[in-house]
Amino acid sequence: MLRSLPRALRAELLRTRRSAVAWLPLLGLLIGGLSALLPAVASDRRDAAVLLSWQGMYITGMAAPLTALFCVLAERRERAARCGGTQWRPFSPAAQRAARVLVLSGLLGAFTALTFGPSWCAALLWGYDGAGAILLAGLASWWGQVGVLCVFLLLGRSTGAVAPLLCAVAWQAAGLLCAEWPQWWAVPPAWPVRLELPLLGTHANLVPFSPGEPIPHPWPVLAACTLLNALALAAAVACAPRSRWRAPGRGHQSGDASAGIAYSPGGSAARPTRRGLLCVPVLAARRRGVYPLLLATLAVLAYAAAVYPPFVVTGLTTFLVLPLGTAILPMMAWGGLAPAWRIAVPRRPGLRGAVTLWHLGVAWIVCLASALGAVAAGESIGRVTARAALWCATGTVLALLWLLLTVRFSPGLALGLGVMSTIVSLTLGGDVLAATPLWLLALPSWGESALDPGRFPLALALCAALAAALLPLLGRAYRRHEAAA
Template identity: 30%
Template sequence: MTSVDPHSPTVRLPRPRRHPRLTAASRAELLRWRRSPAQRTTAVAASYGAAVCLLHAASTMDGTWRVLNNWNNIWAVLIGPLYALLLGATITRAETATRSGGTLWRSSSPTAARAARAVFLLLHLTVANLAAITIPLIYGLLVGFPGPAPVPETLLLSAVSTLSQSAPAALGTVLAHTPFPGLSLTAAAGFIISWIFVGTVETDDWAAWPANWFIRGTLPLTGTHANGIGLETGSHLWHITPWTPATASFALAVLVFLCMPVHPRRPASVGLRRHSVCPGASSAPEAEYLGLPQRFPVVAALALVLARTSTPWIAPGLFAVGLLFLRWQPVSNVTELVVVLFLPVAATVLPLKVWAVLSPGRRALRTRATGNRRMTVSMLVMTLFSLFVLYAAALSFLVVHGLSGDIAWRLWTAGMLTVSVLVPATFLSAATLGVAVTGAFNIAGVVLGLLVGASSLQSVLWPFLPWSWGVLSWFQLRHVLLGVLVAALAAGLVRALCVIRLGHRGGC
């Protein structure tokens, strides 16, 4: 056999395989974003814009462009950063579950894949801000507000909000890699909400705190303070440049993406481990081996799985944070804060966390003959019962500190109605729309419930905002309970008729 000289000019060696460029990675990322949970969250931003139009139409505020522009403060300061935080975490968790679609092991550059992902994240934020901010502008044009429409100012606010929200989105991607992402994201969301009332956003040393960077640039464009109050005529915030904090926030996001390590992660375990086995579908010897009671095996199995996560600490931690304000505020203010804010947050965050932990086992049980009905019912009952008990304990603590027992009983009744509506709705939405869309929708609902529940709009919009049902009066509460009772009786009657019909046909 004759050997071939590789240095001979007549021999052509195969060219080394090159990594796909950023354009190819961007095209692949576009295909992966279609029908993804992150893409569906854009509807939440559009829903916020529609909700602003509805609230303005239901209120008695002046129909001017300045008043309508002040409503954009809620998105730019509160809902927008929370939306970006959740969006970044959603993308990262989805990539972790699919092991980045194989891009970290195939002949593609992980850096190019991550850069394409960051570009599409920025484009998604741009579309979301345009949807949330321009829909009220279209509403003003349709209604016929006096004066020229502030189209350049609206587009400028959308651009500044997009750059400002890039830092919370990058923070969400980092927190999604932590051992307890749900707890980390909840703490970050609480920090963002509380930072609005700190007061360092409008001071001269605002640049020393990065949390001010994604808020300060939007204040002169919305014409409000960070807490939503309109700016005075001679306020110095009218003269600040919005691009400096927005650019600083964008630079921080770029720095975070550049410093994140690019390395293959461990493959997700698909086998059965001891703590991943569903004891509810196990035999009696297996349940005895795991130390589970034989009377309620499904409930015990779910409790065992949830006990190994941060889920049991979410609701107690939220109520404990609310009760800590007793050190600085009177019991009436703390009661209102617990009822209007911490109760709906607990009633939406806890079901999302429970669903994220137990949904893989539920999907596995659907392939078995036993089905997943017992697991679904047990999951719902456990969540409702835990919130009932924790809310009663929080109100009892407030009664010890001076709250009237009669008022506490009314608040508990209204709160249980809120929990009974929000928990099943959250489970159903998470099963059909995904955790990301449900979380973003609940964030908007909690904020709107917080705004409406403390205003005169509560008497008009309360049927559409179950997040604010914790402050319903006895008159409104009786109407809701009557409606729930009629719906339950109608459902029971329909089910009884179906059973009788099947019995006549010999089906049971």
């Protein structure tokens, strides 16, 4: 394997160049920029510790999902390109897997540098003491995520794109909840978060340590992260993915639902009705896992409404389901439509509107189901009506935005921004910052922060303006995809 590794690295770098995963590190600039600028608006303190504490948004809320996104995009690229033909060449499979881990680890390092770099530069520019702690926190963040990268790379080889992302959200939540448990050593998701706590100077909920309060010692958790990195790296290199051979005579099924409707000659298919056009995305999504995920989401909301107070249902919808669900939806659904898009749309131009309406319809179903759940949990009908209007308005904007980014650029960009918007909206719209003008920056949280009579009409007007601006951009993205396909 070692003899083949240099060649495998060159091949992996060639395949990575100009792919979506190669551009993903630039998302770190946006996270780093927000972490460097928001303290100047939201805090009166002027030291490096404040800048570092705002990096906690990434460490405690975004790290695992964005790390999983690197794995998902790399695996999607390989499946689309059928591994570049290397499966049929005399090439060491272990060397290929090792090269992929090394390249993705390097990209993750670049992403981490761009995430922490703006805060470090701001600390140097403004003359803050303790700027070196920001660099140390960035290095610890990267080291804590290398093993996580290998874990989700293993998972993505066997399950596809959705499972690693959902597991990454659960991984991040478990790490946040268990980072300060006495039995933290038994919960691997807690290790990367706990490693950062002494450097951040905060608890896992980003509340600063009180004077004299015991601070977790970094060396045991550093050893645990190193052990996880070694074991996960060995497993990622040694474990081969499941076989992707197809039985003889069975063709590729991607996009077959849309193709089966779009190419039916003669009869009623030659003059499709609006209902028939809407069936195209409905049927194309059947084999993409959309409907099981939708039913699972509705089941979770129903359980929350039956067991917990109303604020759990509303908070779950506002801060998690809408921003993250509307980003996952186009990634899952568009893959079933894109292969046949160039041929289907010239025959049925109404498909553009049907696909857009289907995405909006799924978002509206979740919003209305959440509103019913809130009523069942005991919230007043008047307040639920206002929430439902805000949910539908913000859900429309988010669904259009993520669909636009998926069609025009890649699912990776939409998912990355979706994860980031989820954490930013939770930070700016879920606490005292919601009372400041910063609430305008957290559009997904308007279902909670814009219920006041003075904010409600402004939020609806802004959503209407944004939706009106996004619709023509989405139409242009559809046509560009048709021309480039």
